[in-house]
Amino acid sequence: MSDALLQVRDLTKDFTVRSGNALFGRKSTFRAVDAVSFDVPPGQTLAIVGESGSGKSTTARMVAKLIEPTSGTLSLHGEDFTHARGQQLARFRSDIQVVFQDPFSSLNPKHTVERILAAPLDYQGIKPAGGRRAFTRALMEQVGLNPDHLLRYPAQFSGGQAQRIGIARALAVAPRLVICDEAVSALDVTVQAQVIDLLRRLQQQLGLAYIFIAHDLAVVRRIAHRVAVMSKGVIVEQGSCQDVMRNPRDPYTKTLLAAIPQINPEWDRRRQENAKELA
Amino acid sequence: MSPLLAVSNLTVSLPASGGYADVVRSSSFTIGEDDTLGIVGESGSGKSMTALAIMGLLPRGGRATGSVKFDGTEILGMADRDLRHLRGAVMSMIFQDPLSSLNPYYTVGLQIEEAYLAHRGGSRKAAHKLAAEAMAEVGIPDPAVRARHYPHQFSGGQRQRIMIAMALICEPKLLIADEPTTALDVTVQAQVLKLLARLQAQTGMGLLFITHDLAVISQVARRVVVMRDGEQLEYVTTEEAFCSPRHAYTRSLLEAIPRIDDALTEAP
Numbered sequence: 001m002s003d004a005l006l007q008v009r010d011l012t013k014d015f016t017v018r019s020g021n022a023l024f025g026r027k028s029t030f031r032a033v034d035a036v037s038f039d040v041p042p043g044q045t046l047a048i049v050g051e052s053g054s055g056k057s058t059t060a061r062m063v064a065k066l067i068e069p070t071s072g073t074l075s076l077h078g079e080d081f082t083h084a085r086g087q088q089l090a091r092f093r094s095d096i097q098v099v100f101q102d103p104f105s106s107l108n109p110k111h112t113v114e115r116i117l118a119a120p121l122d123y124q125g126i127k128p129a130g131g132r133r134a135f136t137r138a139l140m141e142q143v144g145l146n147p148d149h150l151l152r153y154p155a156q157f158s159g160g161q162a163q164r165i166g167i168a169r170a171l172a173v174a175p176r177l178v179i180c181d182e183a184v185s186a187l188d189v190t191v192q193a194q195v196i197d198l199l200r201r202l203q204q205q206l207g208l209a210y211i212f213i214a215h216d217l218a219v220v221r222r223i224a225h226r227v228a229v230m231s232k233g234v235i236v237e238q239g240s241c242q243d244v245m246r247n248p249r250d251p252y253t254k255t256l257l258a259a260i261p262q263i264n265p266e267w268d269r270r271r272q273e274n275a276k277e278l279a
Numbered sequence: 280m281s282p283l284l285a286v287s288n289l290t291v292s293l294p295a296s297g298g299y300a301d302v303v304r305s306s307s308f309t310i311g312e313d314d315t316l317g318i319v320g321e322s323g324s325g326k327s328m329t330a331l332a333i334m335g336l337l338p339r340g341g342r343a344t345g346s347v348k349f350d351g352t353e354i355l356g357m358a359d360r361d362l363r364h365l366r367g368a369v370m371s372m373i374f375q376d377p378l379s380s381l382n383p384y385y386t387v388g389l390q391i392e393e394a395y396l397a398h399r400g401g402s403r404k405a406a407h408k409l410a411a412e413a414m415a416e417v418g419i420p421d422p423a424v425r426a427r428h429y430p431h432q433f434s435g436g437q438r439q440r441i442m443i444a445m446a447l448i449c450e451p452k453l454l455i456a457d458e459p460t461t462a463l464d465v466t467v468q469a470q471v472l473k474l475l476a477r478l479q480a481q482t483g484m485g486l487l488f489i490t491h492d493l494a495v496i497s498q499v500a501r502r503v504v505v506m507r508d509g510e511q512l513e514y515v516t517t518e519e520a521f522c523s524p525r526h527a528y529t530r531s532l533l534e535a536i537p538r539i540d541d542a543l544t545e546a547p
Contacts, residue, residue: 051464052435159322188321189491193535215464218537259469261494263536267521274524275534 004039005209006063006096006177011036011072013058032058034233035072040177043203045210047224047241049217051256055233060179060213064098065089076177094124097170101182103162107154113140113165114150120172139168144198160191164198171202179211184219196222217260221245229253281351282309283485284333284370284453288345289355291325291332291509302328305345306511308504310453313479315486317500317517319493319532325509326489330455333487334372335362349453368398371446375458377438381430388414388426391445398449413444417474436467440474447478454479455487460495472499493536497521505529 013033018025033055040046048056062069065084074082081092097120100106107116117136121128128135137147143164154162163183170178180199184192200223202208214220220227221241228238229250237250248254263271291303303325310316318326332343335357347355349370354362366372374380382390391410392403399406407426414422417440430438439459446454456475460468472495479486488499496503496517503520505513505528512526524530 051466189493189537190321190531190535192537216537217465222537255466259466261468261472261492261498263494263497263521264518267497267518270522271533274522274530 003041005042005076006040006211007073007075007078008039008059008063009037009073009075011059011062011074012070013055013062013067014070032233033062033069036230036233036235038228038235038238040209040211042176042209043207044225045203045212045223047212047214047220047227048230049214049220049227049256050230051215053232054230056213056215056230057181059230060098060181060211063211064096064179065092066098090124094120094173095175096177096179097173097175098179098181099163099166099170099183101186103159103166103186104154106166107162107169109154112151112153116154116165117150117169117172120169124173126173135172139172142171142202143168158191160187160195163187163195167195167198167202171206174206175208177209177211179213181213182215183212185214185216192219193222199223217245217256229256281348282311283314283350284310284487285348286329286333286346287348289329289332289347290344291328291337292342292344293328293338294340299342302509303332303506304509304511306504306506308502308511308514310485310487312452312485313483315479315488315500315502317496317503318487318489318506319491319496319503320506321491321532323508324506326506327457329506330372330457330487330489334366334370334455335359336366336372364398367394367446367451368449369451370453370455371449371451372455372457373439373442373446373459375461377435377442377462378430380442381438383430386427386429387433387441391426391441391448394445395448409448410444413448414441416478417441417444418470419444434467436463436471439463439467439471443471443474443478447482447484450482451484453485453487455489457489458491459488461490461492468495475499493521493532505532 011033012035014029014031016027017030018027036059038046048059050056061067063074069082073080076092076095084092114136117139118132136150140147140150145161145164184195187195203210212220212223224241226238227241227244228235231252237244237253244253248257287307288305289303290301290305292299292301306329308316318329320326331337333347337343343355346353388407388410391413392406395406395409411422411426414426419425419437419440433441460471463471490496500517503515503517504511505520507528513520513529520529524533
């Protein structure tokens with residue numbers, strides 16, 4: 001598949017752990033991610049779902065080059081960047097950006113929003129056309145925030161707004177792929193719906209591809225084109241979102257889907273009818 | 280007969296810049312025996328503060344007015360000394376994060392024993408045996424051995440089971456569960472919800488279940504209180520809340536529930 005934006009092949013990560021005593025315990029290796037392969041086409045969303053400890057975040061971190069894979073290859077537009085360093089790495093960093101789970105801990109509390117949004121440009125050594133102020137104002141508008149709030153600090157925003165700042169920062173360098181690592185998990189359900197709508201709108205406007213890491217299958221349903229289900233470091237099933245949700249083949253996927261709390265079907269039918277009337 | 284718990288016109292205020300701010304405004308509801316009431320709302324809606332006010336555990340400087348009657352006795356404003364006889368004995372509470380509610384320096388067996396000894400007394404040996412039984416009851420395998428382990432040696436789901444064992448060892452009449460499954464994986468959440476339902480069927484306790492997850496509420500609660508910004512917007516049967524919500528906010532909450540069978544609609 002040469003039309004893929006991102007190609008991941010046999011990606012593996014081993015961590016060294018010591019049993020018992022942290023200093024003198026016997027060393028052993030723990031394989032957090034085991035030979036994971038997938039493609040992300042341009043402008044599409046791949047969701048990686050799984051429970052805690054399944055290796056989904058470790059996979060995301062390797063793709064973002066935040067940690068080194070033990071083996072396997074990563075390529076973007078057909079160019080291998082598994083061991084990219086220096087100039088080459090900086091170039092990939094402008095193509096792949098990350099939005100993290102907790103917006104407040106990933107935004108420097110002592111920097112103004114303007115400084116936070118311009119930081120990726122400074123890192124890349126880019127001078128935006130029209131100047132910093134105009135550029136960051138446009139970013140704020142793009143994610144639905146008031147551009148007049150540029151000189152505020154992160155603590156002056158709500159959780160949903162702070163996550164929008166995180167998204168705006170990711171967009172500053174015009175990436176092709178944005179990795180959302182549990183980016184909406186910490187948000188209230190109404191705010192979550194708004195941020196998902198924003199991500200989808202940005203995808204349409206900018207042709208972004210997403211890797212969407214989540215543990216909530218119902219959230220994934222709203223954004224993903226394809227889904228990969230991970231358990232114990234392995235992708236146990238991947239396919240189109242429809243197929244995986246409607247006709248899961250792997251027993252673990254079935255367990256995961258069955259465990260989602262269900263609303264009484266009769267109530268849910270009436271809930272959806274009410275929603276339609278309003279629309 | 281008076282209900283197990285009757286809350287009327289409960290208002291909670293916390294110190295804020297230049298005075299007090301109401302975080303719960305005249306909330307009223309009741310819970311009977313073998314009955315489950317759900318409280319839903321988003322962060323900052325006042326659902327946890329309602330629970331803490333009932334337990335007499337408001338943060339320093341917090342004030343509660345109105346009335347909270349437990350088994351017909353007014354407990355709001357009761358002296359801490361007297362409340363202590365009730366907490367953990369006839370009413371218990373479990374929290375979202377079990378790891379921060381367990382003492383890392385003591386074995387879990389000892390911590391469950393303490394909960395029993397504090398209220399029922401008796402010999403440590405007898406309490407120890409009860410603690411192991413309680414751990415077996417909540418589904419911890421090999422309880423006699425596991426009782427000698429420390430909190431960090433358990434998974435998140437097991438820790439929440441241990442908290443439930445500790446909360447229920449004195450067989451309270453009321454259990455307040457504040458987001459008990461929010462930090463758990465979905466398969467573990469399903470197990471914990473099943474466990475709570477089984478224990479309620481066995482003991483006939485009243486359950487106050489606080490969550491932001493409407494799907495969970497639909498499974499556990501018969502009636503539901505919907506809160507927003509300290510205001511009690513609805514107090515209705517769960518069926519009414521889902522099928523004929525009166526308040527616009529309840530409708531928007533219901534619309535925002537991500538559902539597995541929602542059609543993947545085109546982005547705007």
